[in-house]
Amino acid sequence: MxxxxxxxxxxxxxxxxxxxxxxxxxxxxxxxxxxxxxxxxxxxxxxxxxxxxxxxKALGAPYAVARVLEAVWQEKTGEILSAARMGDADIRDFAATQTFVCASAGNHGMGVAAGAQAMGAKARIHLAKSVPEGFGDRLRALGAEVVRSGDVYDESVAAAIADAETTGATLLADGTWPGYTDxxxxxxxxxxxxxxxxxxxxxxxxxxxxxxxxxxxxxxxxxxxxxxxxxxxxxxxxxxxxxxxxxxxxxxxxxxxxxxxxxxxxxxxxxxxxxxxxxxxxxxxxxxxxxxxxxxxxxxxxxxxxxxxxxxxxxxxxxxxxxxxxxxxxxxxxxxxxxxxxxxxxxxx
Incomplete structure (x- = not known):
C-alpha cells in the first residue's frame, strides 16, 4: 500500500x-x-x-468521545471548549443529543460507554452472540444500550457501521479501514x-x-x-x-x-x-x-x-x-x- x-x-x-x-x-x-x-x-x-x-481502554474511547464532542460543538457554535466548560449544563444538554455506536468484544465497548456517560451522551454497543451476557450487564450499568448483532465480532462490526449510517450516530471504532481513520x-x-x-x-x-x-x-x-x-x-x-x-x-x-x-x-x-x-x-x-x-x-x-x-x-x-x-x-x-x-x-x- x-x-x-x-x-x-x-x-x-x-x-x-x-x-x-x-x-x-x-x-x-x-x-x-x-x-x-x-x-x-x-x-x-x-x-x-x-x-x-x-x-x-479507559484511556482510548473516553478521550475520543470528549474530542469528538468538542469538535462538533465548535463546528456548531464557533466556541473552543475549555476543560472547565465541559461539565456546564448547556454542554451536557448538547451531549445528550449525541449517540456513539461501536462493536465490542471486550474493553473498547466499556470505554465508549464510560466516555459517553461521563459527558452526558448516549452509547449503543453491538455485541456478537459469543460475548457473555455478564459483559452486556456491565455495559448497561454504564448507561449504554446493548444490541446483539451477529454470531462473531466481524458481524457485530458490520452491524455497528450500518447503525451509524442509518441513524446518524457517531461510529467510534478502535480499528481503521479505508475511508475511516480519524x-x-x-x-x-x-x-x-x-x-x-x-x-x-x-x-x-x-x-x-x-x-x-x-x-x-x-x-x-x-x-x-x-x-x-x-x-x-x-x-x-x-x-x-x-x-x-x-x-x-x-x-x-x-x-x-x-x-x-x-x-x-x-x-x-x-x-x-x-x-x-x-x-x-x-x-x-x-x-x-x-x-x-x-x-x-x-x-x-x-x-x-x-x-x-x-x-x-x-x-x-x-x-x-x-x-x-x-x-x-x-x-x-x-x-x-x-x-x-x-x-x-x-x-x-
Missing amino acids: TRTDNLSFAPDFDRALEFFQAQENYAVSPLIELKGPGGLNVYAKNETQRMGLGAF IPKLVMEGYCVIAEEMRQQFQASGRWPTHVYLQAGVGGLAAAMAHMIRLNWAEQPELIVVEPNAAACLKTSHLAGKPTRGEGPESNMGRLDCKEPSIVAWDVLERCDVRYETLAEEEGKAAAEAVTALGIATTPSGAAGYAALCKQTTEQGNAKETRPLVIISEGLA
Whole structure:
C-alpha cells in the first residue's frame, strides 16, 4: 500500500495527558517488577485498575468521545471548549443529543460507554452472540444500550457501521479501514499516555527496558506504544508485537506488505481475537522496526495463570506480552543483561 495522508499518525500526546490529568479518577498506573521465567526481573505496566474500568481502554474511547464532542460543538457554535466548560449544563444538554455506536468484544465497548456517560451522551454497543451476557450487564450499568448483532465480532462490526449510517450516530471504532481513520486516531492518541507515563518513570530511574512486548488485536495499543517509544525514549528497546496464532492479522499484513486479514479459529485471547488489522496501526508498525511473535492458546492461558499467581489477576489477553517473553526465554535462554517490559493490559472482569 502506498502511504497516504490518512494513514499518518502524529498524536498530540501532551493534549491527551493534560485531558486526563484534569480528571478526578486519573492516576499514573503502577510500573512494577515481577519475577519472570528463570528468575528474570520483568518490568510490568499494570493497567488492571485504570480509571475504574480495569483496562488500558479507559484511556482510548473516553478521550475520543470528549474530542469528538468538542469538535462538533465548535463546528456548531464557533466556541473552543475549555476543560472547565465541559461539565456546564448547556454542554451536557448538547451531549445528550449525541449517540456513539461501536462493536465490542471486550474493553473498547466499556470505554465508549464510560466516555459517553461521563459527558452526558448516549452509547449503543453491538455485541456478537459469543460475548457473555455478564459483559452486556456491565455495559448497561454504564448507561449504554446493548444490541446483539451477529454470531462473531466481524458481524457485530458490520452491524455497528450500518447503525451509524442509518441513524446518524457517531461510529467510534478502535480499528481503521479505508475511508475511516480519524476518530480511531483519537483513541490511539489517548493510549499514548501510557507510553509517556512510562518514559517519565524510566527517565527518573535511569534504567530502561531492552525489550518491550506489545500485545495486539487490531493494533491500536501496539502502534501507539511503538510510535511513542521511537519518538522520545532516551534508550531504544527491541519491540515485539504479540498476537494469537488464531488472529495474527498484523504479522500476516507485514509478510504480505499490505493490510491483510489473518484467518483462524476463535481465540481464548478474546480481546486480541481480531482478524482485520487497523490500517493506521499497520502503517505505524511498519515504520517502527518491530518484530512479531504469535502464541498458541495454551501459552496465553498459562501466562495468565502465572501473572495472576504473581499478584496481578489478568486474562490471556492481558498476559499475552508475558507469554511471549516466556516463549522467547524458553527458546533462547535467559540473558542476564535483558530487562524486558510487558503491559498487563486488563484485569479480570
